[in-house]
Amino acid sequence: xxxxxxPPGTDRRSxxxxxxxxxxxxxxxxxxxxxxxxxxxxxxEHDAGNGSLLKVALLDALPKDGSPRRVTIIMEKTDAWTRxxxxxxxxxxxxxxxxxxxxxxxMCPHAGCxxxxxxxxxxxxxxxxxxxxxxxxxxxxxxxxxxxxLDTLEVEVRGSEVWVRFQNFRTGSRKxxxxx
Amino acid sequence: MKRAIDWLDDRTGxxxxxxxxxxxxxxxxxxxRYIWGxxxxxxxxxxxxxxxxxxxxxxxxxxxxxxxxxxxxxxxTGGWLLRGLHxxxxxxxxxxLVLHLMQVIVDGAYRAPREVNHWFGIVLLLLTLGLGLTGYxxxxxxxxxxxxxxxxxxLGLVPLIGSSLQxxxxxxxxxxxxxxxxxxxxxxxxxxxxxxxAIAAHVALFRRHGITAKQxxxxxxxxxxxxxxxxDAVACLAVLAAVLYLTVRHHGAELFAPAxxxxxFNAARPEWYFLFLFEFLKLDLLNQWFxxxxxxxxxxxxxxxxxLVVAAMPFLANWRYGHRFNLGFLAMILLGAGALTVRSLRxxxxxxxxxxxxxxxxxxxxxxxxxIKANNGVPVSGAxxxxxxxxxTAGPKLFAQHCASCHRHDGHDGLGIVSPxxxxxxxxxxxxxxxxxxxxxxxxxxxxxxYYGGSKFHDGKMxxxxxxxxxxxxxxxxxxxxxxxxxxxxxxxxxxxRDTETRETALIxxxxxxxxxxxxxxxxxAFRKPDDDATAADLTGWGSREWVLGxxxxxxxxxxYGKRNDRMPAFVKDGRISSTEAGLIADWLRDDTxxxxxxxxxxxxxx
Numbered sequence: 001x002x003x004x005x006x007p008p009g010t011d012r013r014s015x016x017x018x019x020x021x022x023x024x025x026x027x028x029x030x031x032x033x034x035x036x037x038x039x040x041x042x043x044x045e046h047d048a049g050n051g052s053l054l055k056v057a058l059l060d061a062l063p064k065d066g067s068p069r070r071v072t073i074i075m076e077k078t079d080a081w082t083r084x085x086x087x088x089x090x091x092x093x094x095x096x097x098x099x100x101x102x103x104x105x106x107m108c109p110h111a112g113c114x115x116x117x118x119x120x121x122x123x124x125x126x127x128x129x130x131x132x133x134x135x136x137x138x139x140x141x142x143x144x145x146x147x148x149x150l151d152t153l154e155v156e157v158r159g160s161e162v163w164v165r166f167q168n169f170r171t172g173s174r175k176x177x178x179x180x
Numbered sequence: 181m182k183r184a185i186d187w188l189d190d191r192t193g194x195x196x197x198x199x200x201x202x203x204x205x206x207x208x209x210x211x212x213r214y215i216w217g218x219x220x221x222x223x224x225x226x227x228x229x230x231x232x233x234x235x236x237x238x239x240x241x242x243x244x245x246x247x248x249x250x251x252x253x254x255x256x257t258g259g260w261l262l263r264g265l266h267x268x269x270x271x272x273x274x275x276x277l278v279l280h281l282m283q284v285i286v287d288g289a290y291r292a293p294r295e296v297n298h299w300f301g302i303v304l305l306l307l308t309l310g311l312g313l314t315g316y317x318x319x320x321x322x323x324x325x326x327x328x329x330x331x332x333x334x335l336g337l338v339p340l341i342g343s344s345l346q347x348x349x350x351x352x353x354x355x356x357x358x359x360x361x362x363x364x365x366x367x368x369x370x371x372x373x374x375x376x377x378a379i380a381a382h383v384a385l386f387r388r389h390g391i392t393a394k395q396x397x398x399x400x401x402x403x404x405x406x407x408x409x410x411x412d413a414v415a416c417l418a419v420l421a422a423v424l425y426l427t428v429r430h431h432g433a434e435l436f437a438p439a440x441x442x443x444x445f446n447a448a449r450p451e452w453y454f455l456f457l458f459e460f461l462k463l464d465l466l467n468q469w470f471x472x473x474x475x476x477x478x479x480x481x482x483x484x485x486x487x488l489v490v491a492a493m494p495f496l497a498n499w500r501y502g503h504r505f506n507l508g509f510l511a512m513i514l515l516g517a518g519a520l521t522v523r524s525l526r527x528x529x530x531x532x533x534x535x536x537x538x539x540x541x542x543x544x545x546x547x548x549x550x551x552i553k554a555n556n557g558v559p560v561s562g563a564x565x566x567x568x569x570x571x572x573t574a575g576p577k578l579f580a581q582h583c584a585s586c587h588r589h590d591g592h593d594g595l596g597i598v599s600p601x602x603x604x605x606x607x608x609x610x611x612x613x614x615x616x617x618x619x620x621x622x623x624x625x626x627x628x629x630x631y632y633g634g635s636k637f638h639d640g641k642m643x644x645x646x647x648x649x650x651x652x653x654x655x656x657x658x659x660x661x662x663x664x665x666x667x668x669x670x671x672x673x674x675x676x677x678r679d680t681e682t683r684e685t686a687l688i689x690x691x692x693x694x695x696x697x698x699x700x701x702x703x704x705x706a707f708r709k710p711d712d713d714a715t716a717a718d719l720t721g722w723g724s725r726e727w728v729l730g731x732x733x734x735x736x737x738x739x740x741y742g743k744r745n746d747r748m749p750a751f752v753k754d755g756r757i758s759s760t761e762a763g764l765i766a767d768w769l770r771d772d773t774x775x776x777x778x779x780x781x782x783x784x785x786x787x
Binding site: 040043044046047048057058060061067069070072073074079081082088090091106110111112113114115118119120125127128129130143145147168171172174179180 | 242243326329330333334336337343344347348350351352353354356357358440441442443444445446447448458461462464466467472474475476533534537568581582585593597598599600601749754755756
């Protein structure tokens with residue numbers, strides 16, 4: 001066995017060597033790590049956008065008694081590398097009141113579960129945390145964990161057609177903020 | 181041989197390594213209470229082995245994840261066993277972690293100088309929970325999709341960075357390919373990698389400080405090998421046996437229908453070991469105490485505080501009653517979590533809507549496997565496209581959405597929900613069948629809500645005919661009415677009646693004569709030949725697919741009700757539904773749901 005090398009000195013030369021070794025070694029790890037992290041952060045570069053107006057139903061197809069009617073949103077979707085022309089991406093509830101229509105998002109503003117309309121109770125019900133909402137989307141249970149009522153969506157009635165701007169909103173907050 | 185080993189030992193020092201690993205000193209001898217760490221390591225090895233095998237058959241993308249898991253479950257040799265073993269071992273790990281933590285706290289093994297090792301234990305607990313959470317999504321079925329949506333939305337509650345964090349975790353603004361690739365990278369790469377590092381550190385620190393032997397010693401000191409190893413091996417075998425038992429009993433892990441963001445999934449629940457948190461977030465007191473911050477407090481603040489207290493336990497133990505406090509705290513948390521889990525399970529078992537949703541979800545899961553088998557594989561358009569084109573799946577949903585405000589199907593809306601309001605149009609269960617027609621031609625039933633009771637025809641010509649003219653004709657020749665019913669019902673060509681109708685051609689032929697002559701139906705209806713003077717719905721092809729499609733498309737067409745149409749909209753003509761959707765409703769109403777036909781339809785519509 002050979003003798004161990006003497007411990008490093010404390011002179012200026014050794015300090016420079018130590019610093020250089022640290023910096024160079026650190027760079028060797030950091031550069032690929034940063035490149036990887038930048039790619040990982042890519043989703044932050046893209047916004048969800050405001051959605052586009054879509055024809056979703058005919059006014060006459062909506063019950064005149066104000067019962068909500070669920071409509072599947074079928075639209076073009078680009079998911080990373082896949083582009084599909086017509087896929088179901090979500091659903092809205094349309095509530096007719098005379099010649100005006102209210103569109104409610106089917107996603108519970110609490111944790112994002114799909115809210116189902118229950119005609120027998122004349123209310124919306126979230127199966128996850130048992131929130132209930134009135135037909136107009138407002139919270140109708142004082143113990144509801146949901147921070148706000150169902151999200152309304154922009155609607156245009158163009159003659160006999162109902163057009164809706166479909167977009168998602170952030171869950172869990174009192175304010176209705178479009179999902180980024 | 182010995183020379184070869186000597187050489188290897190000289191170059192590597194392997195004898196020393198082996199000696200260090202096996203001949204650890206155990207004061208008081210081997211004991212069953214020391215097995216937990218080994219069983220957990222064993223579970224982790226099982227997860228690595230089964231996980232690698234699953235990896236070789238899994239494809240992480242929104243278009244292929246469910247499909248590849250389907251293949252593992254139903255086609256791959258022993259795939260269900262492999263997936264089941266992975267699934268139930270994960271569950272076993274959570275149970276064993278709790279037992280290990282209890283043993284560590286009860287025996288005081290967390291106290292100085294083992295603080296850092298205790299923290300590594302907490303890190304391992306979190307990593308295991310993380311693996312459970314990320315693994316749940318990978319099959320991309322309704323259940324995993326729903327649960328992950330909730331979990332990632334809770335992440336959005338983190339102040340300031342919540343929204344960005346959520347976006348990074350799901351790989352964009354919406355759930356899709358990158359959600360799966362990211363979760364898979366976490367599940368199969370980052371978390372297991374971190375786990376290996378943490379286990380190595382945990383074991384190294386454990387060896388550094390030695391075992392916390394339980395006093396009083398019952399036996400003389402011993403070495404890890406072979407006494408404790410034998411006990412550990414027996415315990416591991418018991419864990420494996422339990423996991424295999426569960427796997428075989430449940431025939432592997434459950435696989436629900438493929439994720440569908442456009443439909444409600446009312447059977448959404450997290451995995452059982454997260455139920456306590458799920459139930460905790462439903463507690464009223466969170467809202468009462470913290471208002472709209474209740475969610476944030478429940479999902480993030482409380483779990484963090486609990487973990488910090490557990491992490492601080494080695495320091496708390498220095499206080500006079502610290503160890504007792506730690507024991508009490510742990511007992512409180514475990515009992516609380518247990519009580520919440522039981523509460524959640526009990527509530528679900530008494531929740532009829534949840535139970536119906538669960539049965540429907542299981543039926544859908546079964547249906548999709550039938551469809552894939554009939555198709556000899558999954559089409560490129562994905563398994564979800566099979567369900568979308570399946571009358572048995574999509575038919576009742578479309579019926580509930582578009583038809584059930586007036587019609588019923590066996591008294592409900594097609595999906596099992598019974599409306600308190602009376603129907604205003606006939607119940608279409610069995611429409612076109614002999615039984616349905618026999619009811620229509622029954623004077624006591626035609627004005628029931630099953631038939632014309634709710635419609636404007638309840639005092640129309642048909643009702644008057646059935647009440648006044650039909651009974652004497654029927655009494656004169658009861659067999660003639662049966663033949664008429666057979667003949668008109670044969671127009672529907674229902675799959676369920678095909679065999680009977682093939683046998684009874686003579687009866688049907690006789691019935692056709694009775695339609696025209698004995699009962700004079702053709703005074704109002706056309707039957708098997710054009711009739712410009714007909715004033716009622718065409719009986720030619722009555723109840724057939726083409727006929728049902730026609731009436732859904734435009735009931736005011738002269739062939740059907742013409743100007744006398746009650747309130748039924750022209751669904752297809754007015755663009756309320758597509759002709760494909762009308763076809764799905766028609767096929768479902770006619771119980772024409774042969775899975776092979778679905779496969780053909782998808783093949784035709786595929787790009």
